[in-house]
Amino acid sequence: MNKIHAAITAVNGYVPEYVLTNHELETIVDTNDEWITSRTGIKERRILKGEGLATSDLAVPAVEGLLKKRGITADEIELIIFCTTTPDMPFPATANVLADKIGAKNAWGYDLQAACSGFIFGLATGAQFIESGKHTKVLVVGGDKMSSIINYKDRATCIIFGDGCGAVLLEPNTEGYGVMDSVLKSDGSGRAFLHQKAGGSLKPATHETIEANEHFAYQEGQAVFKFAVTNMADVAAEVMERNNLNSEDIAWLVPHQANKRIIDATANRTGVSADKVIINIERYGNTTNGTIPLCLWEWENKFKKGDNLILAAFGGGFTWGSIYLKWAY
Ligand code: UT7
Secondary structure, three states, X not given: OOOOEEEEEEEEEEOOOEEEEHHHHHOOOOOOHHHHHHHHOOOEEEEOOOOOOOHHHHHHHHHHHHHHHHOOOHHHOOEEEEEOOOOOOOOOOHHHXXXXXXXXXXXXXXXXXXXXXXXHHHHHHXXXXXXXXXXXXXXXXXXXXXXXXXXXXXXXXXXXXOEEXXXXXXXXXXXXXXXXXXXXXXXXXXXXXXXXXXXXXXXXXXXXXXXXXXXXXXXXXXXHHHHHHXXXXXXXXXXXXXXXXXXXXXXXXXXXXXXXXXXXXXXXXXXXXXXXXOOOHHHHOEOHHHHHHHHHHHHHHXXXXXXXXXXXXXXXXXXXXXXXXXXXX
16 A cells, blocks of 8 residues: 555634734834835734633634535544644643534634744644544644733734634545645753743742743844754755755745744755745734645645655744645645
8 A cells, every 4th residue: 555644634723803003003113114025025914802712712723614614524633733822721721622513513622832932842742643544634723812921012023923814624535636745843951042031930930020021932033043943944945955955956935934034044955936935924924833734835836746845943942943845736
């Protein structure tokens, strides 16, 4: 029998309605549209507004739309991997919350935390359950309500993040399409530069931690940038080299959307020309786990069966990784 690959057979995304523009940010912190655009490439980002709405509420429309597109019902899903850095609550897993909200009664699931590399790690992990023959329908969701952990007084950090969610369905393919290879890496010593100081077991939340804004994401932007710009580019090049792919073989480069300058460095390193690099950072900013599935969703109509895609991400942890996949439809 031919080898089983995990193919993406459907993709969908959802971004909330509210648009937070650079011009509105100018009224909140000491910044300006010119600085944000030239340093990051971002013009606007989406924000989930409203009481009682969480990351799972971004995932529900994304997944319901995906099921409709594929023509299946929620009870056919066997496993949900929810990649997120902003779970609805520390426990239980947002995967369980989502399963309940969409009626995926036959699914088990768990959350995967790898900051901005989460979707890459989740896709690689989900693929294993398909390749082993254990499951035939695995949902990999990447989504974050970043606005819930952003300090809108920290001008160097608040300008890059936004809210959004995307999801893919993985199914077995024996014709040579799907996830072909992955290179996944982490280095925990990088945690000093990007983390949330309080609210975990190291430092449970108190009045003092709230007053010190330690429940928000803390980022030393320049240090993260330095690691991201080389590692994301290197890992994309590594997965290409070990599969004997050169830039002409690549139909689409799908980079994590954290900063346009990091995306450009990855494109240069891999030699992939600008017209093949998927970029929507100007409209959504950095949605953390949402960036790559949102790119796949928006470009889906341009993909052709057999297209070689290189996905690459870098994030807090540090974590980074790249996936080579052959588009299956
Ligand atoms: O998603 C995965 C992980 N995250 C990333 O990959 C993000 C990586 N880092 C970055 O993208 C960039 O470091 C940032 C966009 C976050 C910041 O850009 P930067 O070019 O590294 O700025 P900086 O923090 O080095 O600041 C440069 C200057 C400073 O002024 P002085 O000290 O040179 O006078 C800042 O105070 O720019 C100033 N600045 C701003 N000015 C206007 C910082 N933020 C702003 C702002 N508006 N929003």
